[in-house]
Amino acid sequence: xxxxxxxxxxxxxxxPDYPDLPSVKPRxxxxxxxxxxALVLPGLLMSSGHAAGPDRINFQYSRYQEGERNLYGVPQSxxxxxxxxxxxxxxxxxxxxxxxxxxxxxxxxxGATPVTTAPLAANSNxxxxxxxxxxxxxxxxxxxxxxxFLLLDHDLNPIGKDPITRESTGAIDTRSVLVMSSASxxxxxxxxxxxSREWNEATFNIGGGFSSERDYQSTFGNIGGRVDFNQKLTSxxxxxxYTDSQIGAILDHDASPYITKNxxxxxIEERGGSEILKGKRHDWVGNLGITQVLNKNALLDANFxxxxxxxxxxxxxxxMTVIFVDPAELNNNRNTLITGDVRALLEQRPDSRNQFxxxxxxxxxxxxxxxxxHLGYRVSADDWGINTHTFDxxxxxxxxxxxxxTPRIRYYSQDSASFYRPYLxxxxxYSKQEIDSLGRQIWFxxxxxxxxxxxxxxxxxxxxxxxxxxxxxxxPVPKTIAYDAGKLPENFSSDHRLAGFGALSxxxxxxxxxxxxxxxxxxxxxxxxxxxxxxxxxxxSFADFDYYVANAALKFDMExxxxxxxxxRSSHHHDSSSHHHKLPPAGIMFGHMLDKPGDFMAGYRYMHxxxxxxxxxxxxxxxxxxIVAQGCSDAAPCRFTPTFMNMSMHMLDLMYAPTKWxxxxxxxxxxxxxxxLRELTGRPSSTTETHxxxxxxxHETGAVGDTYLSSLVRLxxxxxxxxxxxxxxxxxxxxxxxxxxxxxxIDGGLIHFGxxxxxxxxxxxxxxxxxxEYNRWSWGAQFGGIKRLESQNKSGYRLGDTIQATSWVGFDxxxxxxxxVRGAYTWQDxxxxxxxxxxxxxxxxxxxxxxxxxxxxxxxxxxxxxxxxRFAGNRLGFEWIQPVSNDFNGFQLDRKGALAATWSYQF
Numbered sequence: 001x002x003x004x005x006x007x008x009x010x011x012x013x014x015x016p017d018y019p020d021l022p023s024v025k026p027r028x029x030x031x032x033x034x035x036x037x038a039l040v041l042p043g044l045l046m047s048s049g050h051a052a053g054p055d056r057i058n059f060q061y062s063r064y065q066e067g068e069r070n071l072y073g074v075p076q077s078x079x080x081x082x083x084x085x086x087x088x089x090x091x092x093x094x095x096x097x098x099x100x101x102x103x104x105x106x107x108x109x110x111g112a113t114p115v116t117t118a119p120l121a122a123n124s125n126x127x128x129x130x131x132x133x134x135x136x137x138x139x140x141x142x143x144x145x146x147x148x149f150l151l152l153d154h155d156l157n158p159i160g161k162d163p164i165t166r167e168s169t170g171a172i173d174t175r176s177v178l179v180m181s182s183a184s185x186x187x188x189x190x191x192x193x194x195x196s197r198e199w200n201e202a203t204f205n206i207g208g209g210f211s212s213e214r215d216y217q218s219t220f221g222n223i224g225g226r227v228d229f230n231q232k233l234t235s236x237x238x239x240x241x242y243t244d245s246q247i248g249a250i251l252d253h254d255a256s257p258y259i260t261k262n263x264x265x266x267x268i269e270e271r272g273g274s275e276i277l278k279g280k281r282h283d284w285v286g287n288l289g290i291t292q293v294l295n296k297n298a299l300l301d302a303n304f305x306x307x308x309x310x311x312x313x314x315x316x317x318x319x320m321t322v323i324f325v326d327p328a329e330l331n332n333n334r335n336t337l338i339t340g341d342v343r344a345l346l347e348q349r350p351d352s353r354n355q356f357x358x359x360x361x362x363x364x365x366x367x368x369x370x371x372x373x374h375l376g377y378r379v380s381a382d383d384w385g386i387n388t389h390t391f392d393x394x395x396x397x398x399x400x401x402x403x404x405x406t407p408r409i410r411y412y413s414q415d416s417a418s419f420y421r422p423y424l425x426x427x428x429x430y431s432k433q434e435i436d437s438l439g440r441q442i443w444f445x446x447x448x449x450x451x452x453x454x455x456x457x458x459x460x461x462x463x464x465x466x467x468x469x470x471x472x473x474x475x476p477v478p479k480t481i482a483y484d485a486g487k488l489p490e491n492f493s494s495d496h497r498l499a500g501f502g503a504l505s506x507x508x509x510x511x512x513x514x515x516x517x518x519x520x521x522x523x524x525x526x527x528x529x530x531x532x533x534x535x536x537x538x539x540x541s542f543a544d545f546d547y548y549v550a551n552a553a554l555k556f557d558m559e560x561x562x563x564x565x566x567x568x569r570s571s572h573h574h575d576s577s578s579h580h581h582k583l584p585p586a587g588i589m590f591g592h593m594l595d596k597p598g599d600f601m602a603g604y605r606y607m608h609x610x611x612x613x614x615x616x617x618x619x620x621x622x623x624x625x626x627i628v629a630q631g632c633s634d635a636a637p638c639r640f641t642p643t644f645m646n647m648s649m650h651m652l653d654l655m656y657a658p659t660k661w662x663x664x665x666x667x668x669x670x671x672x673x674x675x676x677l678r679e680l681t682g683r684p685s686s687t688t689e690t691h692x693x694x695x696x697x698x699h700e701t702g703a704v705g706d707t708y709l710s711s712l713v714r715l716x717x718x719x720x721x722x723x724x725x726x727x728x729x730x731x732x733x734x735x736x737x738x739x740x741x742x743x744x745x746i747d748g749g750l751i752h753f754g755x756x757x758x759x760x761x762x763x764x765x766x767x768x769x770x771x772x773e774y775n776r777w778s779w780g781a782q783f784g785g786i787k788r789l790e791s792q793n794k795s796g797y798r799l800g801d802t803i804q805a806t807s808w809v810g811f812d813x814x815x816x817x818x819x820x821v822r823g824a825y826t827w828q829d830x831x832x833x834x835x836x837x838x839x840x841x842x843x844x845x846x847x848x849x850x851x852x853x854x855x856x857x858x859x860x861x862x863x864x865x866x867x868x869x870r871f872a873g874n875r876l877g878f879e880w881i882q883p884v885s886n887d888f889n890g891f892q893l894d895r896k897g898a899l900a901a902t903w904s905y906q907f
Contacts, residue, residue, distance in 0.1 A: 054517070054557045054558060055090075055091055055092050055093055055557070055558040055870070056089075056090065056091045056555060056556065056557050056558065057088075057089075057090045057555070057556045057558065057602070057905070058087075058088065058089045058090070058553060058554070058555045058556075059087070059088050059553065059554045059555075059604070059652055060085075060086075060087040060088075060521075060551055060552070060553040060554075061084075061085065061086055061087075061551060061552050061553075061668070061670070061704070062083075062084075062085040062087070062549060062550065062551035063082070063083070063084060063085075063549070063550045063551070064081075064082060064083035064085070064547065064548075064549050065080070065081075065082050065547060065548055065549075066080040066081040066082070066111070066545060066546075066547040067080060067545050067546040067547060068080050068545075069112075069114070069178050069180060069543075069545055070177070070542065070544075071125050071163075071177060071178075071180065072120055072163055072175070072177060073163045073164065074125045074127060074163045074164070075127065076112070076180075077747075078111065078112035078180065078182050078742075079110075079111050079112065080111050080112060080545075081109065081110070081111035081112070081113050081183070082109070082110060082111050083107050083108065083109045084107065084108050084670070084702065084703040084704060085105065085106070085107040086105070086106045086107070086650055086670045087103065087104070087105045087106075088103065088104050088105075088604070089101070089102065089103035089104070090102050090103075092870070092871065093870050094870075097197060097198045097199070098195070098196070098197050098198075099195070099196050099198075100193075100194070100195055101192075101193070101194040101195075101196070101207070102191070102192065102193050102194070103191070103192045104189075104190070104191050104192075105188075105189070105190045105191075106187060106188070106189050106190075106650070106670070106672065106702070107187070107188050108185050108186065108187045108188075108672065108700070108701070108702030108703055109183065109185065109186055109188075110183055110184060110185035110186070110701075110738075111182075111183055112180045112181065112182055112183065113180065113181065113183050114178035114179060114180055114181075114496060114543075115143055115145075115179050115180070115181045115252070115255050115317060115318060115319055115344075116143075116145060116178075116179045116318065116319045116320060116321050116344055116423075116494050117176050117177070117178055117179065117321060117422040117423055117494040117496065117542065117543070118145065118176065118177060118179050118321040118342065118423055119150065119158040119173075119174075119175070119176060119177075119321075119323075119342075119423065120158070120160070120163070120173055120175040120176060120177045121150060121151070121158035121159060121160050121161050121173050122147050122150045122158070122321070122323075122342045123144075123147060123161055123163060123166055124143060124144060124145050124147065124177070124179040124321070124342070125142075125143065125144075125163070125177065125179055125180055126142050126143070126144035127163075127164055142181070142182075142742055143179050143180065143181045143252075143255040143258065144258060145179060145255065145258040145259065145319065145321065145342070145343070145344035146258040146342065146343060146344070147342040149166075149339065150323060150339065150340040150341075150342050151168060151337045151338070151339065151340075152323075152325070152337065152338050152339070152340050153172065153337060153338075154330065154334045154338065156323075156325070156340075156425055157172045157174055158172070158173055158174060158340075159171070159172060159173065159337060160172070160173030161173075175542065176422045176423070176540075176542045177542055178496065178542060178543060179321070181252055181255050181317075182741040182742045183741065184699060184700065184740065184741035185699075185700050185701045185702055185703075185738065186213060186214055186215075186700050187213065187214075187672050187674070187700050187702045188211060188212070188213040188216075189211070189212050189213070190209065190210070190211040190212070191209050191210060192207060192208075192209035193207060193208060193209055194206065194207030194208075195207070201227065201228045201229075201232070202225060202226060202227045202228065203225050203226045204223075204224075204225040205223070205224050205225060206221075206222070206223050207221065207222050207223075208220060208221035208222065214250070214698075214700065215247065215248050215249045215250055215316075216245065216246070216247055216248070216249075217245065217246045217248070218243055218244065218245035218246070219243070219244055220241060220242065220243040220244070221241065221242055222239060222240065222241030222242075223239065223240055223241075224237070224238060224239030224240070224287075225237070225238060225239070226238075233292070233293040234290065234291070234292050234293070235290065235291040235292075236288075236289075236290055237287075237288070237289040237290070237291065237303070238287070238288050238289075239285075239286070239287045240284075240285065240286045240287075241284070241285045241286075242282070242283070242284055242285075243281075243282070243283040244280075244281075244282060245280065245281040245282070245283070245311075246278075246279075246280060247277070247278060247279040247280070247281065247312055247316060248276055248277075248278050249276065249277045249278075249316035249317065250274050250275070250276055251268075251274070251275040251276070251277060251316070251317075252317060253274075255319070255344075256275055258344055259319050259344045259345070259346060260343055260344060260345045260346070261275075261277075261345075261346050262345075262482065262485065263345065263346060263348055263485065264277060264346050267279055267312075277316045277346075279311065279312025279314075279316070280311045280312060281309065281310070281311040281312050281313060282309070282310050282311050283307065283308070283309045284307070284308045284309075285305060285306070285307045285308075286305065286306050287303055287304065287305035287306075288303070288304050288305075289301065289302060289303030289304065290302055290303075297364060297365040297366075297367065298362070298363065298364050298365070299362070299363045300360070300361070300362050300363075301360065301361040301362075301363075302358070302359070302360045302361075303358070303359050303360075304356075304357070304358050305356070305357045305358075306354070306355070306356055306357075307353075307354070307355045307357075308352070308353070308354050308355075309352065309353040309354075309355075310351060310352045310353075311351065312351075313349045313350065313351060313352075313353060314346070314347050314348065314349045314493075315347065315493075315495055316346070318346075318347045318493060318494070318495045319344040319345060319346055319347055319494070320344070320345050320346075320347050320348075320421070320423070320424060320492045320493060320494050321342060321343070321344055321422075321423035321424070321494060322342075322343050322344070322345055322423070322424045322425075322426055322488070323340040323341065323342050323343075323423060323424065323425050323426070324340065324341040324342075324343060324426050324428060324429055324430040324483060325338065325340050325341075325425060325426070325427055325428075326338075326428075326429045327427050327428070330427070340425075341429070341430045343430055345488075345492075347492060347493040347494070347495065348490070348491050348492055348493070349384075349419065349491055349493055350383075350384065350419075350491055352383075353382055353383065353384055354382060354383050355380060355381070355382035356380065356381055356382070357378065357379070357380035357381075358378070358379055358380075359376065359377065359378035359379075359390075360376065360377055360378075361374065361375070361376045362374070362375045362376075363375075369397070370398055371395060371396060371397045371398070372395075372396045373393070373394075373395055373396075374392075374393065374394045374395075374396065375392075375393050376390070376391070376392045376393070377389075377390065377391055377392075378390040384417045384418060384419070384498075385415060385416070385417050385418035385419075386414055386415055386416070386417050386498065387414065387415045388412065388413065388414040388415075389412070389413050389414075389535060390410065390411070390412045390413075391410070391411045391412075392408065392409070392410040392411075393408065393409055393410075394406055394407065394408035394409075395407055395408070402512055402513035402514065402515070402519075403510070403511070403512050403513075404510070404511045404512075404513075405508065405509075405510055406508065406509040406510075406511075407506075407507070407508045408506070408507055408508070408509075408525075409504075409505070409506045410503075410504070410505045410506075411502070411503070411504050411505075412502065412503040412504075412505075413501075413502040413503075413533070413534050413535040414500060414501060414502075414534070415500050415534075416498060416499045416500035416538070416540075417493065417498040419489065419490075419491035419492050419493055419498075420493055420494070420495070420498040420499055421492060421493075421494060422494055422499075422540065422542075423494060424488070424489070424492060426483065426487055426488055427487070428483055428484060428487055429483065430482075430483050431480040431481060431482055431483065432480060432481055433478045433479065433480055433481075434478075434479045434480060434481050436454060438454075440454040440455060440456070441454065441455060441456060441457065441478065442454060442478075442479040443455070443458060443461060443474075443476035443477060443478055443479060444476065444477055444479050445474055445475055445476065445477070446475060446477050447475070451474075452464065452479070453469050453474060453476055458471045458476045458478075459471050461474065461476060496540060496542075496543035499531065499538065499540040499543060500531060500534045500536075500538040500539075500540065501529055501530065501531045501533065501534050501538055501540060501543070501544075502529075502530060502531075502532070502533025502534040502535065502538070503527055503528065503529045503530075503533065504527070504528050504533060505525055505526060505527040505528070506525070506526060507523060507524055507525025507526065507549075508523065508524060508525075509521060509522070509523035510522055510523070517556055517557035517558065517907065518554075518555070518556055518557075518600065518602070518907065519554075519555040519557075520552075520553070520554060520555075521551075521552065521553040521554075521555065522550075522551070522552045522553075523549075523550065523551045523552075523553075524548065524549075524550045524551075525548065525549045525550075526546070526547075526548045527546060527547050527548065527549075528546050529543075529544060529545055529546070529547070530544045531543065531544060532544075554602070554652070554654075556602050556905065556907075558873070558874075558905060581595070581722065581771070581773070582771070582773055582778045582810065582818060582863070583863050583865075583875060583877060583902075583904075584769075584771065584780055584782075584808065584820075585808050585810075585820045585822050585859055585861040585863070585877065585879045585900075586605075586861055586863070586877035586878055586879040586900040586901060586902045587607070587822075587824075587859055587861070587879045587881050587898070587900040588769075588780075588782060588806065588808075588822075589605075589767075590665070590710055590712065590726040590728060590765075590767050590769065590784075591769050591771070591780070591782060592769075592771070593657070593663045593712050593714060593722075593724050594655060594656075594657035594663050594906070595657070595660070596657060596660070597657055597658065597659050597660055598657065599656070599657045599906060599907070600654075600655070600656050600657075600906070600907045601653065601654075601655040601656075601904055601905070601906045601907070602652075602653070602654060602904065602905055602907070603652070603653030603654075603655070603902060603903060603904035603905070604650070604651070604652060604653065604902070604903045604904075605649075605650075605651040605652075605653055605667075605900070605901070605902045606648070606649070606650055606651075606899075606900070606901045606902075607648070607649045607651075607898060607899070607900050607901075608646065608647070608648045608649075608898065608899045609646065609647045609895075609897075609898045610644070610646055610895075610896040610897055610898065611642075611644065611645045611646065611892075611893045611894065611895050611896060612642075612643065612644035612645070612646075612893065612894070612896055613893070613894040613896060614893075614894050615627055615641055615844075615891060615892070615893060615894070616886065616888050616891070616892055616893070616894050617888065617890070617891050618887055618888060619885070619886060619887050619888070621894075622891065624641070624680045624681040624682055624683075625681065625682050627641055627680055627844060627891055628680050628681075628682050628683055628684070630891070631843070631844040631847070631850065631890070631891040632841065632843065632844060632846070632847055633841070633847065636841035636846075637683070637684050638680055638683065638842070638843050638844055639679065639680060639683040639684065639842050639843065640677040640678065640679060640680060640683075640842045640843040641677065641678060641680055641843050641844060641845075641893075642675055642676065642677055642678075642843070642845060642893050643676045643677065643678050644674075644675065644676055644893070645673070645674070645675040645754060645755075645845075645893055646673070646674045646675075647671070647672070647673050647674075648671070648672045648673075649669055649670070649671055649705065650669065650670040650671075651667050651668070651669045651670075651708075652666075652667065652668050652669075653665070653667055653902075653904065654666045654667070660714070661713060661714040662711065662712070662713055662714070663711070663712040664710070664711055664712075665708070665709070665710040665711075665712060665728075666707070666708070666709060666710075667707065667708035667709075667710070668704070668707050668733075669704070669705035669706060669707065669708070669734075670702075670703070670704060670705060671701075671702060671703065671704075671705035671734060671757045671758075672700070672701070672702035673699070673700065673701045673702065673754070673755045673757075674698065674699070674700050675698055675699045675700075675752070675754075675755060675845075676698035676699075677698065677699075677842075677843065680843075699740070699751060699752075699755055701738050701751065701755050701756070701757060702757075703734070703735055703757050704733055704734060704735075704757065705733070705734040705757050705758050706730045706731060706732055706733055706734045706757075706758040706759060706763075707730070707731045707733045708728055708729070708730050708731075708765065709728065709729045709730075709731065710726050710727065710728035710729070710765070711726070711727045711728075712724050712725070712726050712727075713725050713726075713727070716770075720772055720773055720774055721770075721771075721772045722770070722771050722772070723768070723769065723770045723771075724768075724769055725766070725767070725768050725769075726765070726766060726767040726768075726769065726784070727766055728764070728765035728766065728767070729762065729763065729764060729765065730759065730762070730763040730764075730765055730786070731762065732758055732759060732760050732761055732762060732763075732793065733758065734756070734757035734758020734759070734760070735756060735757045735758065736756045736757070736758060736759070736760035736793050736794065736795045737750065737756075737794065737795050737837070738750070738751045738755065738756055738757065739751060740840065747838070747840075748839075748840040748842075749835075749837060749838035749839040749840050750795060750835050750837050750838065750839045752843075752845040752846055753797065753799075753831055753845065753846070753848065753851060754845055754851070755845075756795075759788065759793065759798070759799045760793025760794060760795060760797075760798070761788050761789060761790040761792070761793050761798050761799070762789045762790055763786050763787065763788050763789060764786070764787040764789055765784065765785070765786050765787075766784060766785065766787075767782055767783065767784025767785075768782065768783050768784065769781070769782040770782075776811055776812040777809070777810070777811055777812075778809070778810040778811075778812075778818065778820075779807075779808065779809045779810065780807065780808055781805075781806065781807040781808075782804075782805075782806050782807075783804075783805050784803075784804055785801065785802050785803040785804060786801060786802040787801055788800075788801060791832075791833075792832075792833050792836075795835055795836060795837060796833055796834060796835050796836025796837065797831055797832065797833040797834055797835060797836075797848060798831070798832050798833060799831055799832075799851075800828050800829025800830050800831055800832065800851065800852045801828075801829045802826065802827065802828045802829070803826070803827045804824065804825065804826045804827075805824070805825050806822055806823065806824035806825070807822060807823060808820050808821065808822030808823075808859070808861075809821060809822070810861075810863070815867060816864055816865050816866065816867045817862065817863070817864050818862070818863045818864075819860075819861070819862055820859070820860070820861040820862070820863065820879070821858070821859065821860055821861075822858070822859045822861070823856070823857070823858050823859075824856070824857045824858075824859065824881070825854075825855070825856055825857075826854070826855045826857070827853075827854050827855075828851075828852040828853060828854075828855075829852050830848060830849050830850075830851050830852040830889045830890070831848035831849075831851045831852070832848065833848070834848055844890065844891040844892065847890070849889060849890045850889065850890035850891045850892055851889060851890070851892070852888075852889040853886060853887050853888040853889045853892070854886075854887040855883065855885070855886050855887070855895070856883075856884045856885040856886075857881050857882060857883050857884055858881075858882050858884055859879045859880065859881045859882070860879065860880050860882070861877065861878060861879030861880075861900075862877070862878050862879075863875070863876070863877045863878075864876045864877070873905055873906060874903065874904075874905050875902075875903070875904045875905070875906075876901075876902070876903055877900075877901065877902040877903075878899075878900070878901050878902075879899070879900045879901075880897065880898075880899055881897060881898040881899075881900065882897050883895045883896070883897060
């Protein structure tokens with residue numbers, strides 16, 4: 001279950017830190033021409049900690065997808081690593097010279113990933129079978145890093161085996177293979193905040209943030225700035241930062257039983273059935289750079305950085321394959337084969353790292369083509385022996401009409417770490433029976449290990465006084481001595497990202513300025529990683545693979561549309577409430593319309609639902625024994641139940657008014673789910689074919705959800721009263737085939753219904769909304785629902801239809817703040833049909849009848865409309881939705897409440 005941090009660092013190395021021009025008004029033709037060149041590259045005027053240009057809100061979605069690894073014939077039922085990344089950022093002016101910046105990133109990773117490298121002949125990607133009506137079927141591979149049957153010749157060359165039958169081929173096979181393990185979806189949340197202050201000749205900024213995921217927590221802070229010289233044609237940049245990280249890695253249930261953890265025994269604790277490897281890490285970074293305007297068409301930027309890392313620097317999900325060879329067997333007749341004992345040891349890296357890096361960027365503006373050429377080079381070196389070289393080039397070409405095309409190419413090469421090896425040989429036994437000073441074998445009793453016996457074998461034993469011992473009553477077990485760690489290297493890792501390799505990538509970005517401060521952007525980049533592409537060539541071709549990154553972004557510049565008035569205030573800073581109707585509570589979707597043809601609204605909507613506490617049946621709490629007996633089925637009794645299941649939904653609201661009576665709306669969504677389970681009291685005993693859940697790992701899923709498309713038609717618009725109808729569709733863009741990770745080599749199949757990312761069907765979502773207002777009072781009502789338009793999705797089921805009715809009343813606390821209260825009734829049908837693929841059936845959440853019900857809620861909300869000043873036109877809404885009464889279908893976890901938050905800005 002190799003994970004995110006190492007991967008992220010590698011994945012996004014292709015994104016260079018572009019230099020900045022001084023954020024000043026041009027004073028001469030040279031700087032003016034160069035500013036024009038800079039403007040053809042989005043983001044060039046965004047420095048580290050310094051934000052030039054107008055206030056801005058950005059939203060971006062990225063998709064990372066790896067190709068399959070070569071397992072040489074072993075079935076691959078697990079999908080390669082994928083990542084879905086949602087990113088939002090903003091820049092806001094607090095004063096003319098002070099700005100606040102923030103960004104939020106949420107990414108979810110899943111798929112099969114390497115845990116180590118081993119000889120192909122070791123058969124470490126162990127085929128996994130599942131019994132079906134037609135017999136046993138191989139469904140994939142699972143890591144099995146413990147084989148005492150690796151045959152070697154006396155030159156330590158592996159003797160090949162068939163990857164499926166495990167029968168020896170008799171021929172030497174020196175190929176290596178990555179040992180793969182499944183990784184269930186896991187989500188990381190990161191937030192960054194910054195504050196910058198600008199003077200005539202300098203800028204200073206300070207920032208910080210945090211990153212949080214199930215197994216890794218970090219907090220960080222940084223300072224930086226810029227000083228201008230030479231009539232602002234030369235800028236000196238500086239910065240420093242510190243990151244404190246806490247590692248709490250939940251070791252892989254599938255691979256952990258086969259991993260030797262002796263070196264980190266003091267770092268591992270058991271909690272709830274899981275092994276947790278804990279560690280701390282500290283990172284210090286400093287950088288110094290200079291930007292020089294060379295002439296009116298050229299700019300050069302150079303930066304030097306130093307990073308010092310200390311503490312636990314290992315990847316807790318990576319191990320080293322060690323082949324232990326008994327020297328006595330090696331010295332036997334050279335005409336016979338010997339046996340290697342294949343084991344997996346947690347990798348050991350140095351506890352400190354010092355890295356130096358230098359990068360330079362040259363920008364040339366080509367006036368004849370109104371384009372810019374960007375050339376970059378970066379070199380780095382560290383005391384781990386990893387030297388890297390990066391060359392990149394891009395061409396930024398405006399196409400007219402607000403279109404811009406940016407093709408780019410990048411080459412990367414790195415040397416391997418000094419302690420990197422695909423696998424190790426150790427000339428010693430992994431373990432051997434302990435011998436006393438007289439040459440007698442030592443045995444002990446499993447029930448009382450302090451009692452020792454001596455003898456040549458277990459049928460010829462004596463106690464410590466020399467008296468004969470009955471081996472059957474003593475139940476002796478040989479006392480063994482572990483390997484000598486001093487005979488292994490001090491540091492070792494088979495992480496293929498520490499190997500020598502090269503990578504070549506090419507991509508393109510297309511952007512379109514659609515007017516009034518709105519820009520759309522889409523990009524795609526394809527990568528090939530191969531050891532043969534390393535400068536000087538490499539020998540780790542077993543780790544070659546391809547991957548791609550695709551992204552789409554939407555950017556909003558909240559710039560005054562009219563020129564500034566005297567005193568520095570813009571004419572758009574007026575009371576926006578005078579021509580905008582009041583918005584409904586934040587939990588209401590499709591509840592308002594734009595008034596004027598040509599208006600555009602961008603918004604963000606966040607909803608979080610909490611379910612936890614007691615298990616319910618109908619409207620009353622139930623016991624574990626009732627769930628076991630009735631919550632599942634006779635063929636598959638319940639063994640687990642949720643302790644909590646939380647859902648977060650991020651939605652981007654895009655609304656446009658082509659006419660006064662018609663609005664069109666697009667709402668992409670991004671979903672995350674988080675569930676934890678517990679064993680039911682009185683549950684039936686498990687079998688070797690049962691998918692067991694133990695420990696504290698739980699489940700996470702997250703990715704793109706369903707996409708909503710709506711047409712809103714105005715039916716009534718008279719003073720104090722409005723009514724419109726929404727004719728919406730939900731497109732099935734969310735996944736409904738997400739699978740559980742394999743646990744102890746047992747396949748879990750599809751994850752629970754409620755943890756999938758969408759409905760999987762086209763759905764009709766109509767609603768009718770009425771709103772009224774008088775003086776400081778406002779009110780409204782909405783009736784709507786969801787009708788599934790297909791009988792089943794690709795996984796065999798369909799979600800239940802939904803009907804909802806709600807009404808609210810609001811009161812203006814002052815000119816810009818409104819408080820509201822509303823009531824809501826929801827009816828939701830149970831799930832129809834069932835999975836058409838394998839599902840482990842471990843609890844109530846795996847049965848269609850345990851979904852839906854009738855629910856009564858009350859909501860308490862606040863809406864704020866900024867009337868004037870720098871943030872005029874922004875609207876914020878918050879609502880807490882409190883369950884009042886529930887009548888659940890079947891057996892479900894109790895509802896605790898929901899939070900809805902919205903932001904919108906009208907152009």
